[in-house]
Amino acid sequence: MCDTDSLLIIGCPFCERSGKLVYSERKFIGWDGAGIKHKKFSIYVTCPRCHSRGPLVTSDTVAGCDPNSSNPQEREVSREILAPYARKAISGWNRRVSKSSSRPFSKKVCTS
Ligand SMILES: [Zn+2]
Numbered sequence: 001m002c003d004t005d006s007l008l009i010i011g012c013p014f015c016e017r018s019g020k021l022v023y024s025e026r027k028f029i030g031w032d033g034a035g036i037k038h039k040k041f042s043i044y045v046t047c048p049r050c051h052s053r054g055p056l057v058t059s060d061t062v063a064g065c066d067p068n069s070s071n072p073q074e075r076e077v078s079r080e081i082l083a084p085y086a087r088k089a090i091s092g093w094n095r096r097v098s099k100s101s102s103r104p105f106s107k108k109v110c111t112s
Contacts (some may be wrong), residue, residue: 012047025068045093054093
């Protein structure tokens with residue numbers, strides 16, 4: 001019903017700055033026969049101002065993935081592959097925020 005809800009990164013619990021999704025290379029697994037790199041990534045949401053961090057989500061091994069590539073097309077494809085993990089990291093961050101905050105959050109952006 002409300003799929004985009006889980007992709008909305010809400011504000012930092014400490015300074016209310018909006019969180020930023022970070023993809024960091026966790027582990028280099030190796031090359032396959034076709035010369036493609038296999039890696040694992042850590043994905044989390046962090047606050048650019050006070051550096052608080054949401055839960056770390058580690059991906060399964062993915063092939064030929066570079067979510068921080070300078071090539072926009074490669075970046076987009078890679079982030080699509082990692083989207084399920086990104087969603088998990090975002091919902092973890094959002095859950096933590098709403099729990100530790102004293103003020104009510106307007107979480108439901110698409111209910112009408
Ligand atoms: Zn913050």
